[in-house]
Amino acid sequence: MNKRQVKLLIIFGIIAVLLGIAYLTVWLYTQRDLLIYGNANVYFKIIRRRAVQLLAIVVSTGLITSSSLVFQTLTKNRILTPSVLGFDSIFLVTQTLLVSLLGVSSILISNVYVNFIISTLTMIVITIIMYQLVLKKNKNNVVLLLLMGMIISSLAGSVSNFIQVFMNPDQFQSVLSLTTVSLTNINEQLVYILVPIMVVVVVLIYRKNRIYDVMALGDDQAIGLGVEYNKETKITLVYIAIAVAISTSLIGPLTFLGLIAVNGTRELFKTTKHKVMIVASFLLGFIVLMAGQVVVELMDNRTSVSVLISLIGGSYMIYLILKENKL
Amino acid sequence: MIEIKKISQSYGKKQILYDVDLKIKENKITALIGANGAGKSTLLSVISRLLEPISGEIFIDNVDISKMKSIEIAKIIAVLKQTNQINLRLTVRELVTFGRFPHSKGRLNNEDIEKIEEAIKYLKLKDIEDMYIDELSGGQKQRAYIAMILAQDTKYIFLDEPLNNLDMKYAVEMMTILQNLVKDYNKTIVIVMHDINFAAAFCDYIVAMKDGRIIKEGTVDEMMDKKILDHVFDHDFCIAGINGKKVCVYFNQLTNQRLDGTSNVEVKKEEGSL
Numbered sequence: 258m259n260k261r262q263v264k265l266l267i268i269f270g271i272i273a274v275l276l277g278i279a280y281l282t283v284w285l286y287t288q289r290d291l292l293i294y295g296n297a298n299v300y301f302k303i304i305r306r307r308a309v310q311l312l313a314i315v316v317s318t319g320l321i322t323s324s325s326l327v328f329q330t331l332t333k334n335r336i337l338t339p340s341v342l343g344f345d346s347i348f349l350v351t352q353t354l355l356v357s358l359l360g361v362s363s364i365l366i367s368n369v370y371v372n373f374i375i376s377t378l379t380m381i382v383i384t385i386i387m388y389q390l391v392l393k394k395n396k397n398n399v400v401l402l403l404l405m406g407m408i409i410s411s412l413a414g415s416v417s418n419f420i421q422v423f424m425n426p427d428q429f430q431s432v433l434s435l436t437t438v439s440l441t442n443i444n445e446q447l448v449y450i451l452v453p454i455m456v457v458v459v460v461l462i463y464r465k466n467r468i469y470d471v472m473a474l475g476d477d478q479a480i481g482l483g484v485e486y487n488k489e490t491k492i493t494l495v496y497i498a499i500a501v502a503i504s505t506s507l508i509g510p511l512t513f514l515g516l517i518a519v520n521g522t523r524e525l526f527k528t529t530k531h532k533v534m535i536v537a538s539f540l541l542g543f544i545v546l547m548a549g550q551v552v553v554e555l556m557d558n559r560t561s562v563s564v565l566i567s568l569i570g571g572s573y574m575i576y577l578i579l580k581e582n583k584l
Numbered sequence: 585m586i587e588i589k590k591i592s593q594s595y596g597k598k599q600i601l602y603d604v605d606l607k608i609k610e611n612k613i614t615a616l617i618g619a620n621g622a623g624k625s626t627l628l629s630v631i632s633r634l635l636e637p638i639s640g641e642i643f644i645d646n647v648d649i650s651k652m653k654s655i656e657i658a659k660i661i662a663v664l665k666q667t668n669q670i671n672l673r674l675t676v677r678e679l680v681t682f683g684r685f686p687h688s689k690g691r692l693n694n695e696d697i698e699k700i701e702e703a704i705k706y707l708k709l710k711d712i713e714d715m716y717i718d719e720l721s722g723g724q725k726q727r728a729y730i731a732m733i734l735a736q737d738t739k740y741i742f743l744d745e746p747l748n749n750l751d752m753k754y755a756v757e758m759m760t761i762l763q764n765l766v767k768d769y770n771k772t773i774v775i776v777m778h779d780i781n782f783a784a785a786f787c788d789y790i791v792a793m794k795d796g797r798i799i800k801e802g803t804v805d806e807m808m809d810k811k812i813l814d815h816v817f818d819h820d821f822c823i824a825g826i827n828g829k830k831v832c833v834y835f836n837q838l839t840n841q842r843l844d845g846t847s848n849v850e851v852k853k854e855e856g857s858l
Binding site: 406467468470471473474477478481482483484485518527529 | 621629632633636653654655656657658659662663664665672673674678682683685689690691715736
């Protein structure tokens with residue numbers, strides 16, 4: 258790491274901490290009435306709720322950015338991320354199918370933990386099948402993959418819609434409560450059990466950073482240097498599938514966050530070392546997400562942060578595609 | 585020693601290699617020659633375990649390669665494929681550092697740093713070690729990759745068409761470097777190449793492939809034979825001698841016929857007008 262990168266990382270760290278504090282305290286400004294009518298008990302509850310949300314956001318951001326980064330390394334492109342390929346809309350279908358096939362009263366739905374395990378396992382299986390079918394053959398055809406992602410997203414969306422039409426109101430309600438998660442609507446019950454898992458996954462990805470450095474050289478070169486390429490690819494895909502499944506079920510789909518964070522890091526840090534990039538993209542992702550959330554709250558929640566991120570991320574993606582095409 | 589026994593390989597239904605047997609000579613440069621599609625590159629990939637063969641076995645010093653860990657093989661065999669189009673922004677030094685991965689797993693110790701320094705110096709890359717590889721000329725880039733292979737510190741080196749995209753000066757420079765590697769570091773090198781004259785001038789041993797089989801192998805002198813080469817390449821060659829080395833000419837067959845009579849081209853009536 259050179260001096261410039263260290264300096265940037267420190268600046269990022271400070272901004273991230275400031276934004277974290279801003280998130281914990283922004284309600285003091287937006288809901289000034291509370292200061293007059295509230296009491297210590299209320300304040301404590303709000304802070305506690307926000308602290309839990311912050312924890313969930315921190316860990317999910319780490320998961321989204323690190324999984325996007327290694328996904329780009331595996332597929333050797335700099336534009337796609339698992340969510341752009343529609344992997345998180347598979348989450349919707351999985352939940353809808355589970356509810357419609359098993360019924361609302363099934364333990365698979367009503368028990369948060371069991372439901373979570375089932376939907377994660379399903380997503381991992383689907384993700385790996387998708388990889389085998391689509392990515393392996395067309396690794397370098399970014400446009401085709403984008404198209405596939407679009408089709409998968411809209412297909413998954415339509416299938417969910419179609420099934421939801423046949424549901425009775427009870428079932429529909431339970432699908433909605435399972436799938437309309439967002440930054441501000443986090444299931445606290447899940448946070449405590451998921452955070453340890455997420456930390457483990459991020460650490461597992463981080464520990465392989467040197468292997469990913471070599472894998473970025475390409476399959477042949479990596480095998481020549483003694484990396485068991487196929488094995489590592491499969492393991493990493495399982496990590497990515499877990500990461501997408503968990504972060505989507507916890508804070509909802511944030512399609513472009515990984516894209517902004519990883520590519521922003523590439524441009525600012527100009528490095529190929531995954532060690533630096535994992536940390537930097539995490540900080541950048543967190544900054545983008547938190548800044549968005551604080552701005553949204555200051556605007557009286559007239560829009561949601563995922564919309565804001567899609568707006569920025571979508572434009573950035575168009576820019577990236579145009580830039581790549583020129584080269 | 586590397587010994588290959590009854591290797592077969594196919595892509596889909598198309599069989600590429602048919603029961604290939606080969607022993608690679610130690611401390612020599614071996615050239616794999618043959619027409620396009622003869623299976624040279626595939627054979628190289630199979631020997632260097634980039635491709636898994638459908639059947640057959642490969643032994644390094646009498647140990648079956650399929651029973652070895654990839655990282656252990658990487659300490660014995662280094663391989664460089666023909667397409668090295670990575671769009672990574674790496675400096676020359678970073679690239680060479682990757683060569684130490686099998687030994688250091690990314691955590692460099694003093695010995696690793698010494699080897700990297702040595703490789704950079706040996707290939708005269710010291711002046712450009714901080715340049716990005718996508719800013720280098722073809723010859724410099726190829727040298728940087730060879731430095732990486734040298735830093736990997738293996739007994740065997742496999743190269744797939746290392747002379748591609750190099751002009752004559754750099755091609756000769758590259759082959760001289762490889763000859764020196766054999767001399768200075770006792771390396772064993774296997775190269776896939778097209779240019780029969782380069783193979784004849786710089787290699788010690790030539791293995792000729794055709795349609796997925798090894799049809800002939802031998803020393804340069806034995807292999808630079810019109811009959812053999814005509815058969816290998818299905819082409820009409822003319823072997824000449826310059827400075828005591830055999831050179832083959834594979835164009836202007838009409839003129840060759842008139843000069844030394846070794847070409848098969850029937851002399852036609854237009855000859856008179858030449």
